[in-house]
Amino acid sequence: MRRPPVRRLIALFAFLFFSLGGIVVRLSVLQVRDASAYEHMAMSQRLRVIALPAQRGSLLDDDRQPLAMSLDAKDVYADPKTVGDPAGTAAILAGPLKTSTPKLEALLSEDTSFVYLARHIDLGTAASIEKMNLPGIGFLDSSRRVYPDGSLAPQVLGFVGIDDNGYVNRGLNGLELQYQSRLAGRPGKRTIEIDPAGNLIPQGVNKDTPPVPGQDVVTTLDKELQFRAQAALEQAVRSNGAKGGSVIVMDPRSGDIVAMATYPWFNPNVFQDYHDEGVFQNLPITAVYEPGSVNKVVTAAAAIQDHAIPLTKRLLVPDTYRVSDGVFHDAESHPPTEMTLADIISQSSNIGTTMVAQRVGAPRLYHFLQRFGLSTKTGIAFPGEVDPILPTLPHWSGTSIATIAFGQGVAVTPLQMAAVYGAIANGGEWVQPRLVEGFVGPSGSYTSAPAPLRHRVISKRSDKILREILAYAVDNGTGTAAQIPGYWVAGKTGTALIPNPAGGYYGGRYMASFIGLVPASSPRLVIAVILDQPVTEFGGIASAPLFQSLARAAIARLGIPPGTRLPLPPHAIPYTPGH
Amino acid sequence: MSAPAARVAQRAPQKKPTVPERKRPAPGPARRRSEATPSRTRPTASRGAKRVAVPRSTVVFVVITGALVVAIMLGLVALNALLAQSSFRIGDLQTRIGQLTQSYEQRQLQAAQVASPGHLAKVAAHLGLVTPQSGIIILTPPPASTAHSSGKAVGGTP
Numbered sequence: 001m002r003r004p005p006v007r008r009l010i011a012l013f014a015f016l017f018f019s020l021g022g023i024v025v026r027l028s029v030l031q032v033r034d035a036s037a038y039e040h041m042a043m044s045q046r047l048r049v050i051a052l053p054a055q056r057g058s059l060l061d062d063d064r065q066p067l068a069m070s071l072d073a074k075d076v077y078a079d080p081k082t083v084g085d086p087a088g089t090a091a092i093l094a095g096p097l098k099t100s101t102p103k104l105e106a107l108l109s110e111d112t113s114f115v116y117l118a119r120h121i122d123l124g125t126a127a128s129i130e131k132m133n134l135p136g137i138g139f140l141d142s143s144r145r146v147y148p149d150g151s152l153a154p155q156v157l158g159f160v161g162i163d164d165n166g167y168v169n170r171g172l173n174g175l176e177l178q179y180q181s182r183l184a185g186r187p188g189k190r191t192i193e194i195d196p197a198g199n200l201i202p203q204g205v206n207k208d209t210p211p212v213p214g215q216d217v218v219t220t221l222d223k224e225l226q227f228r229a230q231a232a233l234e235q236a237v238r239s240n241g242a243k244g245g246s247v248i249v250m251d252p253r254s255g256d257i258v259a260m261a262t263y264p265w266f267n268p269n270v271f272q273d274y275h276d277e278g279v280f281q282n283l284p285i286t287a288v289y290e291p292g293s294v295n296k297v298v299t300a301a302a303a304i305q306d307h308a309i310p311l312t313k314r315l316l317v318p319d320t321y322r323v324s325d326g327v328f329h330d331a332e333s334h335p336p337t338e339m340t341l342a343d344i345i346s347q348s349s350n351i352g353t354t355m356v357a358q359r360v361g362a363p364r365l366y367h368f369l370q371r372f373g374l375s376t377k378t379g380i381a382f383p384g385e386v387d388p389i390l391p392t393l394p395h396w397s398g399t400s401i402a403t404i405a406f407g408q409g410v411a412v413t414p415l416q417m418a419a420v421y422g423a424i425a426n427g428g429e430w431v432q433p434r435l436v437e438g439f440v441g442p443s444g445s446y447t448s449a450p451a452p453l454r455h456r457v458i459s460k461r462s463d464k465i466l467r468e469i470l471a472y473a474v475d476n477g478t479g480t481a482a483q484i485p486g487y488w489v490a491g492k493t494g495t496a497l498i499p500n501p502a503g504g505y506y507g508g509r510y511m512a513s514f515i516g517l518v519p520a521s522s523p524r525l526v527i528a529v530i531l532d533q534p535v536t537e538f539g540g541i542a543s544a545p546l547f548q549s550l551a552r553a554a555i556a557r558l559g560i561p562p563g564t565r566l567p568l569p570p571h572a573i574p575y576t577p578g579h
Numbered sequence: 580m581s582a583p584a585a586r587v588a589q590r591a592p593q594k595k596p597t598v599p600e601r602k603r604p605a606p607g608p609a610r611r612r613s614e615a616t617p618s619r620t621r622p623t624a625s626r627g628a629k630r631v632a633v634p635r636s637t638v639v640f641v642v643i644t645g646a647l648v649v650a651i652m653l654g655l656v657a658l659n660a661l662l663a664q665s666s667f668r669i670g671d672l673q674t675r676i677g678q679l680t681q682s683y684e685q686r687q688l689q690a691a692q693v694a695s696p697g698h699l700a701k702v703a704a705h706l707g708l709v710t711p712q713s714g715i716i717i718l719t720p721p722p723a724s725t726a727h728s729s730g731k732a733v734g735g736t737p
Contacts, residue, residue: 066691071684072677123681148691202666203659227696231710486717552711 046193047205053143054185056169057214059157059176061223062256062437066148068157068176068268070169073144074126076117076137083108083136092132093117096125108136119168120144143169145176147268153226155282156219156260156382156435159268173280175217175435177383182439185214216440220256225249228553229259233529236546237263240512240534246284247546248418248528249554252425252517255433255452257380258525258554260284284418286384288411289530292496293348293478293539294515295374295407295417297424299357300345300469302368304462308359311465312570314338317352324398328354331495331538342469342569346477348493350406357405365405366393371457372420373430374412379453380433388412407496408505414513418528421492421515424470425523428463429456468569471520475568476575481544482516484551487562490523491516491547493539509533514543518551521563525554 030038059068076097083089090104097104097118107115120142130139145160158174169184171177188211193204200206229247237245249259262283266274274280281287303309317339319330330350344352357365369375375390389411391400403409415433423430432452439447458466470490473479478493494513497505513530517523527547534542554560568575692698700710 065694066687069684069688069691071688072681146688148688149695150697152695152697200666200670202663206666224696227700231700 043205046195046201048192048194050190050192052188052190052208052211053141053169054187054211055213056143056145056160056185057183057216057440059183060216060218060440061221061226062219062258063223064218064440065223067153067219067221067223068145068147068160070143070145071122073120073122073142075119075140075142076121076126076129077140078108078115078117079113079136079138080108080110080115081113081136083134089134089137092134093129093137096129097121119162145169145268149223149227150269151265151267152223152230153221153259153261154265154268154271155262155280156221157268158383159271159280161272174282174383175219178381179217179436183214183217185442186212188212213442215442217436218438218440218446219435220251220254220258220437221260221435222258222557225554225557226259226261228557229550230261230263230265232546232549232553233261233263236529236531236542236549237534240531240536240542242512242531242534242542244283245529245531245546246414247530247550248284248414248526249550250418250422250433250526250528252422252431252523252526255419255422255431256437257433257435260435282382282384284414284528285380285382286386286413288386288389288413289511290408290411290496290499291417292407292494292511292513293350294421294492294494294513295410295412296345296348296353296405297466297470297492298368298372298374298420299353299360299365299405300341301372301424301458301462301466302360302365303341303356304465305368305458306360306364308361308364309341309356311341314340314572315344315352315355317344317349317355319351321351321354321402323354323358323402326399326402328399328402338572340570340572342472342571343573345469345492346473346479346571347573348473348478350402353406354402357401362396362401363393365401366396368457369404369410371430371455372423374410374416374420378413378415378419378433380415380435381449382435385415386413388416407494411499414528414530417513417515418526421517421526421528423457424463424466425517425526427460428458429454464566465569467517467520467523468566470517471566472569472571474516474520476571476573478538478540479514479516479544481540482514482547482551484518484548484555487518487551487555488520488565489516489518489548489551490520490566491544493544495537495539498533508537510537512537512539512542514539514547516547516551518555518560519563520566524558524560525551527551527554 056070058066058070061067076093078089080086086105086108087101090101090108093099094101094104099118104117107117117137122144126139129137147154147157147159154174156174158176158178159172160169160176161172162168163170163172171180171183176183188209190209191205191207193201193206195201229249233245233247236242245263247259247261248257250257260282262281264279266279271280304311309315315338316336317330318336319333321328328350331348339347339349339352341356343349344356360368369390374388377385377387379385390404391409396404400409419430419433422433431454434449434452436449438449441447467490470492471488473493474482474489474491479491482489482491491514494511494515496511496513498509498511500506511530511532512534513528515526515528518525518527527550529543529546529550531542531546536542
């Protein structure tokens with residue numbers, strides 16, 4: 001028997017050895033060295049990560065009723081390259097998407113593979129479109145912000161939309177913007193394994209990282225009172241032919257803003273339909289005005305606290321008065337009249353107030369302006385609060401002691417002025433206003449907002465005298481239109497000229513205001529109303545009735561007793577009982 | 580004799596036992612084990628007459644094993660089907676949860692809209708009610724037992 005050649009066997013063996021070795025090496029490369037990379041590639045083909053948007057927290061009123069809430073919604077998109085008939089598809093979708101056919105057709109004809117046709121549409125509409133099985137039309141999960149009360153406190157609440165960086169559901173204004181980080185929550189994700197056809201592999205990866213819902217923000221607003229405030233404001237603006245107006249209702253003890261409104265307003269559900277961005281501004285916080293006579297309480301407070309003038313002292317007040325290089329007048333001409341401090345405030349005499357301020361002195365008047373919070377922002381947590389314009393003492397001119405004393409030459413926000421009256425209502429202690437009282441976490445836990453800042457401005461005794469004077473102003477002064485039969489109210493009118501940016505003041509244009517306390521003896525509310533350029537001009541005529549209307553609503557709503565009547569302050573002008 | 584021929588000769592007796600099989604005893608696990616063991620471990624030619632017969636339980640073993648394998652496979656398939664079914668069920672329930680959540684949100688919205696002051700005012704106006712524009716505050720005299728408590732506003736007259 002012939003044996004096979006050894007060399008051939010060796011060659012065969014070597015061939016097989018190296019072939020197998022090659023296979024082993026290659027297998028090692030695939031299974032060991034590159035295993036994780038290939039595994040990763042395979043997984044990335046099968047895995048799909050779906051973002052799970054976090055439920056945005058709600059804005060609630062003080063009774064935990066929703067002022068703003070988020071609902072699930074859909075975004076509708078199209079792949080124009082797979083839309084066979086842009087014109088036909090546009091005609092079908094225009095109705096459900098509430099847009100025009102030409103606009104949709106233009107979108108569907110774009111040279112791109114993705115275009116949004118509509119954002120945040122409700123689920124019912126999305127379902128009806130989905131049933132049509134239109135080629136190239138798809139849907140993405142989304143959510144929409146809803147304000148169930150429509151135009152209720154829109155400038156305070158703000159609205160939600162797409163920001164400059166393209167992020168959706170971002171607070172763009174108001175409390176929605178201020179508390180964006182708390183409201184937004186943290187998005188989650190769902191990781192699933194799908195087959196090439198896009199179907200879920202039942203036993204494949206299905207892992208959820210649940211989103212963390214945002215916190216609910218509990219505001220201090222009283223929905224009912226807010227509605228009444230807006231209704232009264234709208235009626236007052238119309239009946240007085242004013243350009244607009246603002247209202248603040250505040251609890252002086254806590255600084256809680258119970259209602260805050262600016263007219264004209266808007267509906268945040270369709271904010272994009274408003275082209276005048278001025279309507280979005282919450283003017284009581286984001287704009288300053290020259291307060292006029294309502295600022296006289298600061299002069300009076302300084303005089304009482306510093307004993308600059310005895311309460312029984314009668315000053316002979318003319319209707320024209322020179323201070324430095326300026327000549328000032330009272331609103332109405334009158335012969336020189338003997339007036340006490342109470343008469344000066346109740347009759348809102350510019351000249352009398354100037355004479356009192358001169359007795360107080362500029363440094364002390366400036367000190368009290370600062371203490372009443374008119375030199376800095378209130379610090380309320382709200383975007384866009386503006387700084388007041390109060391000249392520092394070295395920048396006061398010779399006439400500043402007069403103009404600032406009666407509220408011109410100084411510009412503050414309506415909220416700052418309301419806080420001044422809040423301090424008077426609160427026994428002389430200034431309390432920082434606030435719009436939010438706390439937060440409710442996803443688990444239902446409640447966290448209080450930081451306590452408002454407080455500081456004493458004047459003594460309780462001085463404060464009581466000041467409230468007597470303000471009650472007298474309503475009882476027997478310029479604020480009689482604010483009287484509520486059977487109830488004791490304190491307050492002050494203001495009629496301020498509007499400064500002209502070119503210099504000086506506009507003739508015949510006024511900001512008419514009234515800020516009052518109810519009840520006078522133990523105030524539970526401060527109500528500030530301002531009308532912009534009413535044809536009725538004066539605060540006592542235009543704004544005081546609005547205050548009265550609003551105070552009535554608040555008294556009934558909150559069940560506030562009238563308290564007791566405050567004693568009349570020393571006065572020289574004969575007293576005519578108001579009621 | 581060459582080496583390969585010798586190996587063939589040595590192996591020859593193992594191929595077919597020549598000794599007739601003894602009468603099969605009554606079946607029993609102990610007996611089967613005692614009989615089967617020698618046949619597997621000592622199949623040598625020199626003890627040809629005493630050699631034990633081939634295992635009689637092969638068929639039983641194959642049947643039992645086969646049944647076991649089939650049962651395990653069926654079990655696995657059933658388990659697999661159950662797991663798949665559970666996955667679908669979970670999917671359905673998740674969809675249902677989503678639907679119910681949406682429904683709840685819609686109800687919440689409807690409740691908020693219906694309870695909004697603006698809506699209530701409209702309904703009230705539709706029913707002929709009006710907001711009082713003027714009036715006075717009337718205080719009820721406090722009862723003797725509560726003479727020290729403060730009065731409370733009770734509203735006005737239209």
